[in-house]
Amino acid sequence: MHGESVIEVCFEPAGNTYELPPGRRVYARASLRQVAHLEIVYTPGVVTVWLPGVVDVLDHDGRLLDTLRT
Structure with missing residues (x-):
């Protein structure tokens, strides 16, 4: 677009x-x-997500991309 x-x-x-x-x-x-x-x-061009602990990041199809541990 x-x-x-x-x-x-x-x-x-x-x-x-x-x-x-x-x-x-x-x-x-x-x-x-x-x-x-x-x-x-949100700042132009960047979204920052603050979420401490164990977080699974999934793509648009629900596939696991990463497991973050902080």
């Missing part, structure tokens, strides 16, 4: 970053207790 570009999604405090082309997404799977500490910060 015109005007759309790659966006970065960064998971902190682990520091893992994923580049997503237009129309793609990633999902974070974490315990309900962890979600109480969830923070999402």
